[in-house]
Amino acid sequence: MKLNKTTRNRIGFYLFISPWIIGFLLFSILPMITSLYYSFTKITVLGLGRRAPEIIGFKNYIRIFTEDTIFLQSIKVTFVYALSRVILGIIIALLIAMLLNKKMMGKRIFRTLIYLPAIIPIVASAFLWRQLFSHDFSLLNYLLSFIGMPSINWLSYDNALTSIIIMSIWTGIGPTMIILIAALQNVPKELIEAAEIDGASIFAKFKMITIPMISSTLLYLFVTGFIGALQAYAEMDLLTSGGPGYVTTTMTMNVIQNAFSSDGSGMGYASAQAWIVFIIILIFTIIFFKLINKHVYYAGGEDK
Amino acid sequence: MITDLQLSKQRRKRKEMIYKSMRFFTALGIALITIIPFLWMVISSLQPNSSSLFYSPPRFPNPIRFQNYIDAIKEIKMFSLIWNTLILVFANMFLSIGASIFVAYGFARFRIKERNILFFILLSTMMLPWVVTLVPSYIIFNKIGWIGTRWPLILPAIGGNAFFIFLLRQYIMGIPVSLDEAATIDGCNRLGILFKIILPQCKPIIATLIVFSFTGTWSDYVGPRIYLASSPQLQTLSIGLQYFQSTNSVMPWHLLMAACVIFAIPMVVVMFSAQNALARGIVTSGIKE
Numbered sequence: 001m002k003l004n005k006t007t008r009n010r011i012g013f014y015l016f017i018s019p020w021i022i023g024f025l026l027f028s029i030l031p032m033i034t035s036l037y038y039s040f041t042k043i044t045v046l047g048l049g050r051r052a053p054e055i056i057g058f059k060n061y062i063r064i065f066t067e068d069t070i071f072l073q074s075i076k077v078t079f080v081y082a083l084s085r086v087i088l089g090i091i092i093a094l095l096i097a098m099l100l101n102k103k104m105m106g107k108r109i110f111r112t113l114i115y116l117p118a119i120i121p122i123v124a125s126a127f128l129w130r131q132l133f134s135h136d137f138s139l140l141n142y143l144l145s146f147i148g149m150p151s152i153n154w155l156s157y158d159n160a161l162t163s164i165i166i167m168s169i170w171t172g173i174g175p176t177m178i179i180l181i182a183a184l185q186n187v188p189k190e191l192i193e194a195a196e197i198d199g200a201s202i203f204a205k206f207k208m209i210t211i212p213m214i215s216s217t218l219l220y221l222f223v224t225g226f227i228g229a230l231q232a233y234a235e236m237d238l239l240t241s242g243g244p245g246y247v248t249t250t251m252t253m254n255v256i257q258n259a260f261s262s263d264g265s266g267m268g269y270a271s272a273q274a275w276i277v278f279i280i281i282l283i284f285t286i287i288f289f290k291l292i293n294k295h296v297y298y299a300g301g302e303d304k
Numbered sequence: 305m306i307t308d309l310q311l312s313k314q315r316r317k318r319k320e321m322i323y324k325s326m327r328f329f330t331a332l333g334i335a336l337i338t339i340i341p342f343l344w345m346v347i348s349s350l351q352p353n354s355s356s357l358f359y360s361p362p363r364f365p366n367p368i369r370f371q372n373y374i375d376a377i378k379e380i381k382m383f384s385l386i387w388n389t390l391i392l393v394f395a396n397m398f399l400s401i402g403a404s405i406f407v408a409y410g411f412a413r414f415r416i417k418e419r420n421i422l423f424f425i426l427l428s429t430m431m432l433p434w435v436v437t438l439v440p441s442y443i444i445f446n447k448i449g450w451i452g453t454r455w456p457l458i459l460p461a462i463g464g465n466a467f468f469i470f471l472l473r474q475y476i477m478g479i480p481v482s483l484d485e486a487a488t489i490d491g492c493n494r495l496g497i498l499f500k501i502i503l504p505q506c507k508p509i510i511a512t513l514i515v516f517s518f519t520g521t522w523s524d525y526v527g528p529r530i531y532l533a534s535s536p537q538l539q540t541l542s543i544g545l546q547y548f549q550s551t552n553s554v555m556p557w558h559l560l561m562a563a564c565v566i567f568a569i570p571m572v573v574v575m576f577s578a579q580n581a582l583a584r585g586i587v588t589s590g591i592k593e
Contacts, residue, residue, distance in 0.1 A: 009414060012494055016410030019403035020426060023463010027437065028429055034440035048446050099331055104324075106331075112579065113335040116342060119571040121523035123542045124564035128345045131557055137358040139344055170338065175586050182587040231433050234525045252435045256530075259439045270439050278436045285431050 035271045044266030045259065053268060060272035070246055071273060074254040075280070077247065081161060082229035085168045090180075090221055093173050097180035098210070111181070115174030122171070126238035129167045130155075133239070157244045164235050164248055176221055183217035184210070216292075223288040230281055251277045349373070349562035357557050369558070376562040379551070384537075385544035389522060392540065395458045397517040401510065403464035408472030409498050413484065423473075430466045434526075442530065452534040457527045468513050471585065475509040476502055512585035515578045519571055541567050 014021070039060055041053035064071055096114060100107055117125065132140045133154035141151040154163040187210060195205050211218075233252040236242055242249035242257070249257075255277060259270035348357050349372055350365040376382065411423050445456045479502060487497050503510075528540040545567065548560045575582060 010416055013410050013414035013416045013419065016414070016494070017407045017422070020407040020463050020469065023403070023460065024425075024429065027441065027460045027463060028432060031437040031440035031444065034444060035436060038440060038443065048443060096331075096334055099327060099334075102327055104328055104331060106328075110331045110335045112576070114338045115575070116572070117338055119519060119575045120342065120568045121525075121542065121571060123523070123525055123545055124345075124567045125341075127545065127560055127564055128341055131348065131357065131561070132341060132344070137360040139340075139362055142360055142362055170341065173338065178583055178586045227431060231435065233435075237529075238525070252433070255435050255439070259442070267439055267443060274433075274436045274439055278433055281431070281433050 035274060038268050039272035039275055041268040042266065043268045044262055046262050048267070056268070060269045061276075063269065064273060064276055070249065071251070071254050073246055074249045074251050077161065078230055078232065078250045078252075081165060081168075081232060081250065082226050085165050085172070085229050086222055086225040088165070089169045089172050089176055089225065090218065092169065093176035094180055094218075096173070097177050097184055098206075100177070101181055101184045111178070114177060117171050118174035120171070122234050123238060125167065125171055126235060129163075129170075130239055133163050155240055155244075157247055160240050160244060160248045164239055167239070168229075168232075168235055172225075176225070179217060179221060180214065183214040187213040219288075219292055223285075223292070226288075227281060227285060230284070231277075251280075345561050345568075346565055348558060349565045351558040351561075354554060354557045354559075357561075372558050372562040373566065376559040376566070379556075379559060380544050380547045380563065382541075382544070382563065382566065385539060385541045388538055389540040389542075392454065392457050392524075392528075393518055393521045395454075396461045396521045397514060399458065399461035400465045400468060400517060401513050403462055404468035404472055404513070405498070405503070405506075405510075407464045408469045408476055409502060411469065412473045412476035413481075413494075413497075426466050426469060430470075438526075438530065445531070451531060452538070454532075454538060456531040457524075465517075468516070471513065472506065472509060475506060479505050508581065508584065511578065511581040515574055515581050516585055518574060522570060 038053060040055055040057060042056050042060075043051075043053035047053075100111055100114075104110075120128075132138050136151055138154075140154070144150070144152065152159060154160070191209050191213070192205060195209055200208070231252050232250050233256065236248045236250055236253055240248045242253050251273075255270045255273045258265040258273060259267050347365065350368045350370065351357050351372075352365060352367060352369045356363065356365070407426075411419060411426075441456065442451070445451055450456055483501050484497050487501050492500065523542065524540070525542045528543050532538050532540070532543065545560065545563055548556055548563070
């Protein structure tokens, strides 16, 4: 029997993408179905394989919204962290990108140096910042005293989240800056020059030309940064373990803590929490993509 | 008149000079601010003891103690940690880039009705929060007895990496189809086209993927923390660095910082030697199709 061309083509296509299909089924779909099942059960990490999970219906979900103040608080912490980290990060990176987009001696070296924090492994930079944040006599507090400011207890109840945001901005500035420089280089020079001839101020040029021309990049950076930051875990786990008093416990961290705790919460409850995290992130993703489709014009044709 | 014009020209030139140097020094200042913590890490790693990191005002190490590096390597058996990390790095690199090449070629070169919807699903998996699959994956790996082995950290790479596939597909779509067609006329099948025509052209983007894959696995923290907690002999650098804390009553900050420098060096080397490859990946990821 001879297969027609379309069928042969289709078989070829699926053969080529088969690694992804297998990976997708085994490491995305199967875990998600498993997770949905476990979210209706009660099982702890110690009970895994020893006893069958006990099905308890919607109890886990009800508990999330009625009893678990720590989780609700962690949602708030996560949003404060994500918003401030992403917005401040983009503003700072944009200022630096505009500066480094000008002709300048040593531009490449500056760019490399500012990028450097981004490639230091997160564990190494967390230990470094723990040192900087730690002591009354840390370098950071010394530099503050230099400009006449009092010592700060960086990882205290009031300051811990801000401190982690500072560290995250430090590590994240490089890639954001590189993307923004690339975007700025695509802003047509003629537009800027025309505005200069018309006597536009720096601020006017920025507001009327630069921002609209890079709006798609800004939105892209915000969306991916925000969705990434909503899943923050390592920074907090390494610097504060979520403390003091849960002020730096994020959603993801709370899920993991519950999953591997031996008390009543356990894996079933954590699965239910993970689904809530998923739904929260999904809602924001959908909203953002609606926004992108509505407000941003991409130069270039359709995807072929 | 003439002198007036010359004067204003001169003035403008001087103004431009001032702006230029102002910009330069601002950039220098910003670069210094971002680099100081890193320099401090290196300085700390050479201090004679832990408490000399916290003198006020800060002091340069006196005497400079290179021995810290040897002590750090010995104390947490760093060579074995590096070895364990490298196994994961190369296994992941090989599997995820290899698989991504096939998948990306499929998505770039076959015209099938359902291709776009499948590609959309692939892109959406990038948005899937990792914590959703973490707990059930742990349960599944526990069932097959793989907790405390390297498998949970290697095997998921067989499906490729959605981000890599995206980058590769974009790149392959930029290669003229006429090359494929010419090869087909010469009697090449699809695999032949992929290996003889497409792959040689993909070298730059594959360099980018190697950098991304290397840095990603080398620095990974969550994976080893979850899956290797019960097997210290398989532990990676990310986790091993915490042994300083657990084995000492007072944190030996100078040794820890030395270990951090060793941990960071390969990344710094990669960044300097593959700057273009790195920038290409970051920039492409910032430009949606």
